[in-house]
Amino acid sequence: MRNWKTVAGTLLLLAVTLVACGGGGSSGPTGVSEGNLASDFTLEALNGTEVSLSDYRGSVVLINFWATWCPPCRAEIPDIEEAYRTREDDGFVVLGVSVEQSRASVAPFVELVGMTYPVLLDEMSLVYKMYRVPGLPMSILLDQNGVIQVRHIGLMTGAQLEDYLAQVLP
Numbered sequence: 001m002r003n004w005k006t007v008a009g010t011l012l013l014l015a016v017t018l019v020a021c022g023g024g025g026s027s028g029p030t031g032v033s034e035g036n037l038a039s040d041f042t043l044e045a046l047n048g049t050e051v052s053l054s055d056y057r058g059s060v061v062l063i064n065f066w067a068t069w070c071p072p073c074r075a076e077i078p079d080i081e082e083a084y085r086t087r088e089d090d091g092f093v094v095l096g097v098s099v100e101q102s103r104a105s106v107a108p109f110v111e112l113v114g115m116t117y118p119v120l121l122d123e124m125s126l127v128y129k130m131y132r133v134p135g136l137p138m139s140i141l142l143d144q145n146g147v148i149q150v151r152h153i154g155l156m157t158g159a160q161l162e163d164y165l166a167q168v169l170p
Contacts, residue, residue, distance in 0.1 A: 032131045034148050038063075038140065041127045043097065043120035046107055051095070051120055053146070059093045060168050061142040062161075065122075065133050067099050068109040072155040073137040077113055079158030080139075083165065084117045090169050091144070095120055099128045099136065143168045 030037045038061075042052040053061070064080055066073035077096075084094045094117035098106045103121060110119050122128055131140065134153060141150040141164050150164050 028147070032140075032148070032151075034151055036148050038142050038146050038148050039130055041130060043122055043127060046098075046103060046110060046119040046121065051118060053095070056093050056095070057146050058144055059091045060144060060165070061146075062092070062094045063097060063131075063140040063142070064094060065097045065099055065128060065131070065136055065138045067101055067136055068105060070136045074113075076137055076156050077115060079156070079161060081113075081115055081117065082158060083161050087165060087169060092165065092169060094118070097122050097127055099133075100125050141165075141168065 028037045029035075030039055032039060038053060040052060040054045042050055045051045053063070062080065062083075064076075066077070068074070080094055080096075084092065096115060096117055096119040098119055099122050101121070102123060106119060106121065120127075131138075137155060139150070139152045139156050139161075140148055141152070143149050149168055152160065152164070
């Protein structure tokens, strides 16, 4: 019995390590650093649908980690919204990942500020932890192949976002 528990524990540890490190048969190194294929995740959107990062393969994706109580997050949302509206037809997608907040606290804020891009609820901070976010806000820009091109920590200005987009959008 003791050997079975040891083997099971070792296999569980190996599985967790593979998931955390992004292992699992991707076409390139998977992870959370620039140059890695972004680790896939699935979260519930504010509208109730489940959204996976892999649903957006073929698009340039900005994953923006934020919270309603975070002043720099609130400051960058208008620039992100403007870029989204302006570049959506070019294949640009924004996924706003709300960290540690409920639908009841996020929904009124999203409506108040006029966010039109998908807002995902990371109430348990699982994706936040997976991407090793050091603080809010943080944005990750992926190219059309899902490879991380930019990890921007802190407030991102509209000019910075446009510079980043110029690197990956035609």
